[in-house]
Each structure stands twice: as C-alpha cells, then as structure tokens.
Amino acid sequence: MSGKGVNMRDSRYGRVLGLFLQLLAVRWAVxxxxxxxxxxxxxxxxxxxxxxxxxxxxxxxxxxxxxxxxxxxxxxxxxxxxxxxxxxxxxxxxxxxxRKPRCWGYGAVCYDPRFVGGDGVMFYFHGQANKDFCLVSDKNLHINAHFIGKRPEGRTRDYTWVKALGIMFDSHKFTVAVKKVSTWNDQFDQLLFSHDGVPITVEAKQLASWTSDNGEVRIERVAATNNVEIVIDRVMAVSLSVKPITEKESKIHKYQITADDCFAHLDIQFKFFNLSSSVDGVLGQTYRPNFSNPVKAGVPMPIMGGEDKYLSSTLLSSDCKSSQFTPSQSDSSNVDYIQISTAECSTRNGLSGIFCRR
Structure with missing residues (x-):
C-alpha cells in the first residue's frame, strides 16, 4: 500500500514538473x-x-x-x-x-566616451579614431563599437566618440550606425541599421517599429528621429540617441570641430538580461562578480586602459584578445549566469564622479 502511495506521489510530482517545464518551453518560445x-x-x-x-x-x-x-x-x-x-x-x-539613454546610469556609454560600469564606477576609455573595440564579450553575445575621432594640433591622443555598434548573438549579426553629418538638424534621421547583412528601414515616426522575422530583434523609435530602443529577446536592450558636437562644446573642450563634420555620435545605455560570470570587454568586465576596477578613484577623469586587449579587426569580428564569444555553443547548462541589478545613478553636490544606489 505504501509503495502504491509513493508511486502516486511520484506520478503527481512528475505531472507538476512536466507542467512547469511546458510553461518554461512556452515562455522560451513566445x-x-x-x-x-x-x-x-x-x-x-x-x-x-x-x-x-x-x-x-x-x-x-x-x-x-x-x-x-x-x-x-x-x-x-x-x-x-x-x-x-x-x-x-x-x-x-x-x-x-x-526611454532615452541616461548617461549617469548603469551600462551608459556617452560623450567622449564616458562609461558607467556594472559596478557603478565611472571611467573613460579613449580607444583610437577609426578603430573598433570590444565593449562586451560573452558566451552568446559580443558587442563592438566603432570609434571616430579627431586629434587637434598639439594633442598626443585622439578625442574619440562612438559612431556605430556591431552586435553578434547566436549566429546573427546586427549593426546600428550614425551617418556622417556636416550641419546638424534633428528633423532628419541619421541612423542606419542592418540585420544579418540586410539593411533595415524604420519609418521616421514616433513609436514606429521593426521586428525581425523570427521575432528576436525589435527596433522602436522613441522619438520620430535619432532616438531608438533596440531589444534582443532574452539577451539585451539598448537605448540610443544621436548627438552632435556643438560649436559651444568644441570651444569649451578645444575639439577644433570644423564646419564639414559635426562628429555626430551615439549616446548609449545598455541593459543585459543573461550575462555569464566570465563576461569580458571594456564594459562587460565590470559586470563580473567581485570585479576589482583598476581605474584610479577620486580623479576628474579616471582612465581605463588596455586598448590592445579590446581591439577588434572589424566592427563584426569577435577576434579581440578578451573575446569569450562562442556562438556555436548550444548547451548553456554549465554557464554560470549572474544577477543583473538595476540602480539609480547621479552626480552629487556638483562633485566629480558618479554615485549609484541599488
């Protein structure tokens, strides 16, 4: 009798487990x-x-x-x-x-370019003009950024900004880039998209959207022009805004921007859903558990070095020295995923630096 009871109980547990797995399967599919x-x-x-x-x-x-x-x-x-x-x-x-990038929030890449890492620490990564650098590299996700820049006379390095992103996930490739612009007018959209090598057109209308055939990728316009949110299902979301260098900014920072190019670039804020504990890249490494940020604290411009470690050969290449990308890996059962926390970040009392509250 007791054996029958055990079998009935096991059967009931089996049905519950089966139902739960079915729900997970539905969740994964939809x-x-x-x-x-x-x-x-x-x-x-x-x-x-x-x-x-x-x-x-x-x-x-x-x-x-x-x-x-x-x-x-x-x-x-x-x-x-x-x-x-x-x-x-x-x-x-x-x-x-x-819905627009919050340049003081976690996962932000803004200005020339200033990062806020997954650990809440603000730092700068200068890179190099006309080169591509790995921002995030994980088992099933790799993100490169194309840097543009200018080296005014008398400077020893380039002023740089992010002009494009190359995103690789599973076996797919997605790009978003800013056109070269001489005179800025926000009434004209300056964004270019592609998915698996095919150009994408998204109507210049607020809340206009595009979705890939398999439903994994969605682009939605937050404003009619130059502001979008991109979601890759179960992988990441990113808010993007196109920004020019204004004449006032150029004078303040001595960029020496000329009339033929306003150096239109991206302000970016990432949100990640399933990073592993081995994630790497300029930004990605800061999401690792127990990551010890090497940048110098308490200075106006803390610098993250290591350009040679993050340099990629092209926008859609995962060949940087810090690469973790293995798109053919279908078995994720042994991947150690980390919990991604959200936070509010801001400057405090006009002091340099960024402070985050989880």
Whole structure:
C-alpha cells in the first residue's frame, strides 16, 4: 500500500514538473512577457491602456494596465520627461520610465566616451579614431563599437566618440550606425541599421517599429528621429540617441570641430538580461562578480586602459584578445549566469564622479 502511495506521489510530482517545464518551453518560445500586450482604445486625451497577454505570469494575463497621469503615453514627452512603460511580467504594472539613454546610469556609454560600469564606477576609455573595440564579450553575445575621432594640433591622443555598434548573438549579426553629418538638424534621421547583412528601414515616426522575422530583434523609435530602443529577446536592450558636437562644446573642450563634420555620435545605455560570470570587454568586465576596477578613484577623469586587449579587426569580428564569444555553443547548462541589478545613478553636490544606489 505504501509503495502504491509513493508511486502516486511520484506520478503527481512528475505531472507538476512536466507542467512547469511546458510553461518554461512556452515562455522560451513566445519571448519577453514584458511586452506581451495589446493596446486598448482610450478616451480622447486620456492615459493609454493595454491588455496583457502574458503566458508565464497568468495572474497578469487579460489584465488591463493604465498609464499613470504623470506619463499618460508611451511616446517620449520631451527633454527631462518620461514615457509610460507597460510591464506584463511578474511586476504587472504601468510605470513612468526614461526611454532615452541616461548617461549617469548603469551600462551608459556617452560623450567622449564616458562609461558607467556594472559596478557603478565611472571611467573613460579613449580607444583610437577609426578603430573598433570590444565593449562586451560573452558566451552568446559580443558587442563592438566603432570609434571616430579627431586629434587637434598639439594633442598626443585622439578625442574619440562612438559612431556605430556591431552586435553578434547566436549566429546573427546586427549593426546600428550614425551617418556622417556636416550641419546638424534633428528633423532628419541619421541612423542606419542592418540585420544579418540586410539593411533595415524604420519609418521616421514616433513609436514606429521593426521586428525581425523570427521575432528576436525589435527596433522602436522613441522619438520620430535619432532616438531608438533596440531589444534582443532574452539577451539585451539598448537605448540610443544621436548627438552632435556643438560649436559651444568644441570651444569649451578645444575639439577644433570644423564646419564639414559635426562628429555626430551615439549616446548609449545598455541593459543585459543573461550575462555569464566570465563576461569580458571594456564594459562587460565590470559586470563580473567581485570585479576589482583598476581605474584610479577620486580623479576628474579616471582612465581605463588596455586598448590592445579590446581591439577588434572589424566592427563584426569577435577576434579581440578578451573575446569569450562562442556562438556555436548550444548547451548553456554549465554557464554560470549572474544577477543583473538595476540602480539609480547621479552626480552629487556638483562633485566629480558618479554615485549609484541599488
């Protein structure tokens, strides 16, 4: 009798386990529950609302989430303002979120270029003009950045900015780049995209989007021009804005920018979903557990060196010395993934440096 009871119990546990595995399989197939929703008709001038169609989080499925009054629309509301973010995952809520890069937040790469690492430490990595450097290299993800720059007379190094990203994941390749621009006009879009070698066109209209045939990659325009959010399912999300060097900036920093090129470049903020504990690259290494940042603390411009370690031969090559990229590795059961924390970061009391709160 007891043996029968054990068998019945084991059978019941087996059915529960089987159901759980089926749910995981469905989750893996359908993608990110965060964006699983359908927009609902809304009254004129009222906040937008959406009905969730979450598969894994069934308590959120069919629930209608309404945008807060502070950010009634998913559209970008202008400088300093946030947009509505509808989250049908376990949080099951609509909140206000800045959809443009926050250059003082984790994973930011902005200006010439200034980084904020996964450890919250701010540093500069100068690289070299017209060269490609590995920002992140992991088992199934590799991100290179193409640097542009200028070396004014009397300088010993280039002033540099990031002009393009080359993203490799699994067996796919994705690029986003900024066109060369002489005179800046934000009414004209300056972004170029490609997926697996094929150019992509995204309508210059706020919230216009493009999705790859397999549904893994999605581009959405946060504003009509020069601002996008790119999501690679289960891998990463990145917010991008195109910025020029203004005449005022050039005078302050002595860039000596001329009228034929305003050095339009990218301000970037990454969010990673499944990095491993062996991740490397200029930015990627700072997400490793117990990473000890070598940059000098307390100075106005802490510098991260090691250009030779991160130099790649082309934008879509994973041949830098720090490369961890193994796209053919299909068995991820032995990969040690790390928890990615989010934080709010800011300057404090006008002092140099960036301070982050988890």
């Amino acid at each position: 993608g990110d529950d965060t964006t699983s929703y359908q927009m609902m008709p809304s009254s004129y001038g009222g906040p937008e609302a959406a009905m969730c169609s979450s598969y894994l989080y069934n308590w959120c499925s069919s629930k209608v989430l309404k945008c807060p009054k502070q950010c009634p629309s998913r559209s970008y509301g202008g400088p300093g303002k946030s947009a509505c973010f509808i989250d049908c995952s376990s949080k099951c809520q609509a909140t206000c979120k800045h």
